[in-house]
Amino acid sequence: MDRVTKEKGFPLTRLFFKPESSSMFILIVMLIINIVLQKNFFETKSIVRNINAFAPLILLAMGQAIVIVSGGLDLSSGAALSLFTCVLTTVMKQNEPITGFYALLVTFAIALMVGIVNGIGIGYLRIPPVIVTFATSYIWLGIALFLRPTPGGETVGWFRIFYRARSVEGIPALIRTMDNFIPPALILVLIGCLLWFVVSRTRTGRYVYAVGSNMESAYVSGIDTAKTQMLACVMNAVFIFLAALFFVAQNQSGDARMGGPLTIKSIAAVVVGGISLFGGRGSIYFALVGAMILELVSKIIFFADIPNAYQTLVSGIIVIVAIAGPAYVMFNKEKR
Amino acid sequence: MKNEIILEAKGVKKCFGGVVALSNGNLRCRKGRITGLLGANGSGKSTISKIIAGVYKPDGGEIHYNGRIVHYRNPHEARQDGIALVFQNLSLVPDLTVWQNVVLGIERNRGLFLDDEGARLLAREILEELYPGFDVERKVSELSPGEMQVVEVAKALAANPQLLILDEPTASLEQAQVRSLFACMRTLAQKGVAMIFTSHRLWEVMEICDEVTIFRNGEDVATIDFDTEEKDPEKIIGYITGEQRKTVVAVNHGKASGDVLLRVKVKSKTRDKFLDDVSFELHEGEILGIGGLAGQGQEELMYALAGSYPNVRCEIELKGKKIRLHRPQDAIRHSILLVPGDRQREGLFLDHSVYDNAIFPRLGLRGHPLWIPEREYRRMCEEAVRILSIKTPGVDAPVNTLSGGNQQKVVVARWLSFDVQVLLLADPAKGVDVGAKRDLYEYIVKLAREKKIGVLLYASDNEEFVEYCDRLLIMYEGQIVATLQGDEINDDAITAASMRVR
Numbered sequence: 001m002d003r004v005t006k007e008k009g010f011p012l013t014r015l016f017f018k019p020e021s022s023s024m025f026i027l028i029v030m031l032i033i034n035i036v037l038q039k040n041f042f043e044t045k046s047i048v049r050n051i052n053a054f055a056p057l058i059l060l061a062m063g064q065a066i067v068i069v070s071g072g073l074d075l076s077s078g079a080a081l082s083l084f085t086c087v088l089t090t091v092m093k094q095n096e097p098i099t100g101f102y103a104l105l106v107t108f109a110i111a112l113m114v115g116i117v118n119g120i121g122i123g124y125l126r127i128p129p130v131i132v133t134f135a136t137s138y139i140w141l142g143i144a145l146f147l148r149p150t151p152g153g154e155t156v157g158w159f160r161i162f163y164r165a166r167s168v169e170g171i172p173a174l175i176r177t178m179d180n181f182i183p184p185a186l187i188l189v190l191i192g193c194l195l196w197f198v199v200s201r202t203r204t205g206r207y208v209y210a211v212g213s214n215m216e217s218a219y220v221s222g223i224d225t226a227k228t229q230m231l232a233c234v235m236n237a238v239f240i241f242l243a244a245l246f247f248v249a250q251n252q253s254g255d256a257r258m259g260g261p262l263t264i265k266s267i268a269a270v271v272v273g274g275i276s277l278f279g280g281r282g283s284i285y286f287a288l289v290g291a292m293i294l295e296l297v298s299k300i301i302f303f304a305d306i307p308n309a310y311q312t313l314v315s316g317i318i319v320i321v322a323i324a325g326p327a328y329v330m331f332n333k334e335k336r
Numbered sequence: 337m338k339n340e341i342i343l344e345a346k347g348v349k350k351c352f353g354g355v356v357a358l359s360n361g362n363l364r365c366r367k368g369r370i371t372g373l374l375g376a377n378g379s380g381k382s383t384i385s386k387i388i389a390g391v392y393k394p395d396g397g398e399i400h401y402n403g404r405i406v407h408y409r410n411p412h413e414a415r416q417d418g419i420a421l422v423f424q425n426l427s428l429v430p431d432l433t434v435w436q437n438v439v440l441g442i443e444r445n446r447g448l449f450l451d452d453e454g455a456r457l458l459a460r461e462i463l464e465e466l467y468p469g470f471d472v473e474r475k476v477s478e479l480s481p482g483e484m485q486v487v488e489v490a491k492a493l494a495a496n497p498q499l500l501i502l503d504e505p506t507a508s509l510e511q512a513q514v515r516s517l518f519a520c521m522r523t524l525a526q527k528g529v530a531m532i533f534t535s536h537r538l539w540e541v542m543e544i545c546d547e548v549t550i551f552r553n554g555e556d557v558a559t560i561d562f563d564t565e566e567k568d569p570e571k572i573i574g575y576i577t578g579e580q581r582k583t584v585v586a587v588n589h590g591k592a593s594g595d596v597l598l599r600v601k602v603k604s605k606t607r608d609k610f611l612d613d614v615s616f617e618l619h620e621g622e623i624l625g626i627g628g629l630a631g632q633g634q635e636e637l638m639y640a641l642a643g644s645y646p647n648v649r650c651e652i653e654l655k656g657k658k659i660r661l662h663r664p665q666d667a668i669r670h671s672i673l674l675v676p677g678d679r680q681r682e683g684l685f686l687d688h689s690v691y692d693n694a695i696f697p698r699l700g701l702r703g704h705p706l707w708i709p710e711r712e713y714r715r716m717c718e719e720a721v722r723i724l725s726i727k728t729p730g731v732d733a734p735v736n737t738l739s740g741g742n743q744q745k746v747v748v749a750r751w752l753s754f755d756v757q758v759l760l761l762a763d764p765a766k767g768v769d770v771g772a773k774r775d776l777y778e779y780i781v782k783l784a785r786e787k788k789i790g791v792l793l794y795a796s797d798n799e800e801f802v803e804y805c806d807r808l809l810i811m812y813e814g815q816i817v818a819t820l821q822g823d824e825i826n827d828d829a830i831t832a833a834s835m836r837v838r
Contacts, residue, residue, distance in 0.1 A: 201449035206432070210440060213431035220391060220427045221491075222412025222441035280431040 020282075023274045023289050026322045030296040037303040048183045050299075052163070052250070055185035056081075056243045057291040061269035062192050062247055063239030068270050070232035071279035072122045072129040073211035076137035077240055077266055078259035080114050085142040089153025089254035100156040108241060114140065115237030118250035119230025137263070144256035151255035155172070155248060162188065163249035170328025184249070188242045189288070194270030196284050200236065208232050269294050272323055338429055339366045342530045343388065343499055350383050357383040359554040361397065365530040370521060372541040373534040374576055375551030376741075381534055381705035385501045386552070388532075389421035390414035401499075407765075412441060412507040420497035422505050426488050430477035435459035437476055438491050447811060462490045465520055481508035482630050489517065493524075500524065501532045501676050506540055507766055508796065510630035511831065518544050536769050537797060568737040577771050594620025597790040598672075599653040602640050604814070611636040611648055612814030618758065620788040621783065625805035625825070627798065628834045633814040634794040636678070639760045641792070642674035643667035654757065665700055673751040675744075677763030677794075683747040684735050691717050691731040694750045706782065720749035724779060729828055735790060741772030748776065756783070761793045779805050798830045 035041045060077055067074045084107050091103035114136075121132030163172055165179040176259050199205045207228040210218040219225050248254060273290025275282025297318050301311050338586045341364060347797040358380040365371050375381040387394045390408030391584040398405050401417070411421065421427075428437050435452075438459040444451045456472060463470040467486045476484060485508050492500060502521075506514050521531060521544060534710060535541055541548060547561040550572065596619040605613055610633045618624050626634045639645035641652070643661040652659050659670050667674070676682040684693050694717045698704065717731050724745045728738055735743055744764055751759070759780070765773040784791045795801060801808050808825050810818040810833040818833040 044756045197446075202445075203443055203450065206436065206440075206443065206450065210429045210432060210436075213429045217429050218440070220411045220421075220423065221429075222410070222415055280429070 020274045020328055023272060023293070027289050027293050027296070030293055030300065030322075033300055034296055034303070037300060044181065048270050051183050052185045052246075053299075054292055054295045055189050055246055057262065057265060057269060057295055058288050059192050059239045059243040059246075060266040061273070061287040061291040062196065062284055064266040065237035065263075065270045065273065065275050065282070065284045066196070066208060066232045066239075067129075067236045068267075068275060069212045069278060069284065070208045070229050070280060071215060072118075072229055072232060073133065073267070073277075074118065074233070074236055075130060075133040075263055076114075076118065076140055077236065078261065078263035079137040079140035079144070080111075080237065080240050081244055081247070081259035081262060082254075082256050083114070083140040083259075084111060084241055084313075085248050085251075085254035085258065086144040086148040086153070087254075088244060088248045089155060090147050091252075092153070092155050092159065094154040094156060097156050097158055100159050100197055103156075104245075107244065111237040111241040112234060114240075115234030116230060118237075119233035122233065123226035123229035134293055141256060141260075144254075148254050148256050151253050151258075153254040155252050157163060160249050160252075162245045172318055185246055188246055192239055193240055193288075195235070195238065195287065200284070204228065204231050209280055211279075251318070266291075268319070272319070297322075339369065341365070342367050342402060343806045344400045345384060345388060346398045346400070348384060348387055349395045350380075350387060350392060351395055356554055358387070360556075361387075361551070361554070363388075363532075364551055364559075365532060367498075367530050368525050368528045370525055370531040370533055370544055371550065372545035372548035373537075374530055374541060374548055374572060376576055376771050379551040379576075379769075380554040381551045382503060383554075384454040385421065385503050385532060385534065388414070388442065388499075389419055389501055389770070391421070415441070415495050415497075418496070418498035419501070420492035420495050420499070421501045422492045422503060424491050426492070428476045428484055428488060431475060431825065433473055433475055434463075434470070434479075434487050435472040437487055438462065438472070438494050440491065442495055458494060459490065462493050463487075465523075466490060466516055480631050482510055482513060485509055486513060486517075489520075493520075496531060499530045499532070503534050504536065505533075506535050506537065508630075510796065511798075512629075514540065533554050536773070537799070538569050538572065538770065539799075541572075542569065548572065552576065573770060576769075594622065594788055596620075597622075597655060597788075600641065601651040602637065602648050604648050610814050611640060612784050613702075614811070614814070614816055616809060616816065618790040618792060620790060621785050623784055623791045623793060625801040625802055625808035626792060626794045626811060627801050627808050627830055628811040628817075630796060632811045634811050635762055636814075637811070638674060638676075638760045638792070638794060641667065641672060641758070641760055643672075650710065668697060668700065668754075669702065671755050671757040672760065673754060673756055673758070674760040675747050675762065675764050677766045677796075684743060686736040687734055688747075689719065689726050689734055690726070690730045690738070690746055693735050693746050694720060695730070697750055698753065716753045717749070720752045724749055725775065739772075741768040741776070744768055745772070745776060748780075756787070756789050758790045758792065761786075761791060761795075763794055763796050766796065773800075781802075798827050801830060802826055 038046070040046050060081065064074055064077055087107045087110055088103045091099060093099045093107050118133055118136055121127050121136070122129045133141035160167050161171070162184050165184055166176045207218065207223050210221070210223055211225045211228045215225050247258065270287050271277060271290065272293050273282065273286035273288070275286060297315050299313050300318070306314050343363070343365040345361055345363040348358055350358040361380060361384040363371070363384060373381045373385065383392065386392045388399060390411045390413055393409070401419070406417070408412070408417070429440060432440065435456045439455040446454065457473045463472060465484070466489060467483070470486070476487060479487065485505055489502070491506055505517060509517065521533070525531065533541065533545055545562065547559060549556050549559045551557065552575065560572070564807055569645070572787065578788060596617050597620045600618070601615040603613050604610060612633070614633070614637055616624070626637060628634060636645055640648050640650055641661065643664045643666045650661055652661060654670055654672070659666070661667050685696070691714065695713045698713070699708070714731065721728060721731060726738070726742050726745045726749065727740060735746055738746070750762070761780070765776060768776065777800070780791060783789055793805060802825055805825055808820040808830065809816045810820070812834070
């Protein structure tokens with residue numbers, strides 16, 4: 001029966017009804033609306049500002065996408081992000097530049113731990129991912145609150161390299177000029193993309209899809225499904241770690257509660273990017289598209305002068321119309 | 337050395353929960369020989385295959401492989417040791433492509449990254465023998481069940497096995513594919529590969545196997561070596577069922593006796609390759625077969641009549657009255673009821689109980705009471721279990737604990753309490769053993785004759801048409817190309833008509 005539905009319709013409509021292309025289409029529409037509303041959209045300054053605003057959600061969404069494709073779900077990603085910011089700002093001492101490296105090492109180790117703990121729960125103990133990560137989200141939050149009950153903390157001066165490289169003292173002139181065009185946030189996102197590019201060409205990348213698509217089949221094919229799911233969680237933690245670097249550099253402080261709202265937003269971005277919540281299907285890179293769509297919606301609302309009180313309401317409606325619209329048309333076409 | 341024993345299983349035991357699946361399993365395989373494994377559903381033949389391949393751990397007994405005792409912890413270890421299993425419930429990953437599936441678990445690297453070109457080449461090479469012209473770039477979820485089975489075989493071959501276990505590989509294949517599979521198996525046998533082959537189609541086992549071992553109630557009851565003993569199907573069936581029983585003489589090929597029950601005219605809205613232009617009449621009490629090569633629109637026709645194939649315009653008259661079939665509910669309300677072939681995917685809620693599955697379609701009826709009349713339904717369900725002699729510990733047992741044949745009976749059972757007019761059977765005996773298949777069909781024939789029900793039957797095995805159909809329509813590319821009646825329905829005629837030889 002699948003063959004039948006596939007061969008229906010004109011090539012163009014078929015293209016539109018692929019989840020990926022419809023996400024791409026929505027992104028283009030959002031961009032056009034945004035360009036119309038925002039007069040200075042193409043100025044370097046505003047492009048940099050956009051990238052800075054989008055990068056954290058993009059990173060979180062890509063990490064989340066890996067977990068979801070592997071058949072899991074991470075409800076703790078926001079809490080993990082908060083935790084990493086708190087650890088970074090606790091280890092760093094303002095006047096000792098070397099502590100910046102310690103902070104990076106310690107936090108990276110903790111990120112790996114976070115991934116491993118989630119991975120053990122999902123992969124090895126076979127507890128439903130929603131339950132595991134809901135529980136761990138409170139653990140991460142608890143540790144973060146212990147370290148930093150109120151927002152604050154210290155950072156070293158050079159840490160701003162992850163946000164605005166030119167403001168770091170003694171930075172080479174080349175990087176300083178480059179920073180005017182290529183903000184560090186973009187580089188962090190590119191690092192994330194490169195990471196997945198490499199992984200997707202190894203066994204692990206293939207197995208992430210296999211396990212999410214049909215765990216039983218993957219298992220009998222000799223794939224270590226538990227290990228694969230754990231590696232997905234660890235990769236997710238690395239993406240969250242990258243986002244944490246940006247946050248701390250931007251805000252110069254850690255905050256145990258800043259990440260909370262980002263969890264659901266990252267999951268939404270994954271879905272908007274055309275990735276199946278049931279796993280195995282969709283492109284990790286399209287989490288980036290999904291995240292951009294969500295962020296553009298908030299921007300459009302901001303520029304459209306909608307009263308404060310209605311902003312969230314309107315953004316919800318836009319997301320539903322943008323996502324459900326094509327899906328609804330597609331459903332009617334494929335109804336059988 | 338040829339004919340050297342490669343595998344010997346001795347006294348293998350296995351229990352699932354409290355149920356004994358295998359009490360004393362013995363099996364011997366030799367290099368370059370094909371051992372047939374026969375037995376009813378639930379006789380333990382699937383279980384012993386899976387134990388040998390490392391899917392299950394045995395509770396007792398020994399397995400000697402290449403002269404040493406082996407304990408595999410998972411199928412991967414067995415595969416690395418040269419034992420490959422072609423799974424009955426396919427081990428393919430739907431969202432990956434064909435070639436990705438063929439090398440799944442045994443990928444090779446080229447440098448840091450995976451060697452995708454090599455994998456494509458390997459997949460193409462293996463599939464060229466089994467199914468010339470197969471596109472390895474397609475996703476497995478887009479394949480037909482027959483094509484998936486071919487890929488499954490290719491996947492097992494990719495590991496270069498010394499012992500290949502084929503667990504009902506032919507159930508969803510059409511005859512031409514079965515032929516190429518057999519040819520491939522013979523080539524492998526010449527190379528010295530030992531094979532274990534299971535199938536419910538006796539003629540296949542007779543044709544391809546060098547010896548058979550028959551299982552009944554968790555034990556091996558007989559081993560027949562075809563080199564020294566003659567191939568006697570009656571004797572084999574006797575071992576399988578445990579009773580000496582003659583093959584039933586083909587159910588009388590009655591003429592279409594009753595009045596016209598259903599007049600069908602189906603035309604596709606767009607030019608559909610699968611269901612183009614079909615019209616026929618179904619009489620009361622008639623069993624009408626829909627045959628032909630696999631995938632010529634037979635299943636699509638069934639779905640159209642069940643109201644779940646949107647791409648066609650149907651003009652349907654039931655007892656002279658025009659009816660509209662837009663949704664499955666429409667068909668159910670007119671008592672046109674479908675028994676889908678793929679019970680695991682379309683017919684059943686596998687995790688739910690027999691009872692839940694049996695009453696489920698009633699809940700969607702117009703005017704169904706708000707409160708479910710549990711007591712009445714339980715009674716109905718228990719009666720259906722009795723009538724169809726479904727082997728289950730109770731109506732509350734989850735369906736996935738039953739064997740394949742009994743699962744299919746549950747699908748039939750849920751229509752029993754309806755006032756059936758037309759029964760659509762889409763390959764109902766797929767993966768059902770000889771005995772249960774006979775039970776099921778005999779019951780359906782009886783039902784059709786007594787209650788004047790029209791039955792539309794699609795089967796992937798021509799034998800079922802020969803035995804049970806009054807009339808047979810042959811489909812080709814979405815159209816009916818031939819009609820066979822009475823004694824014309826035999827294997828040769830069906831094959832000839834399907835291939836459009838005449």
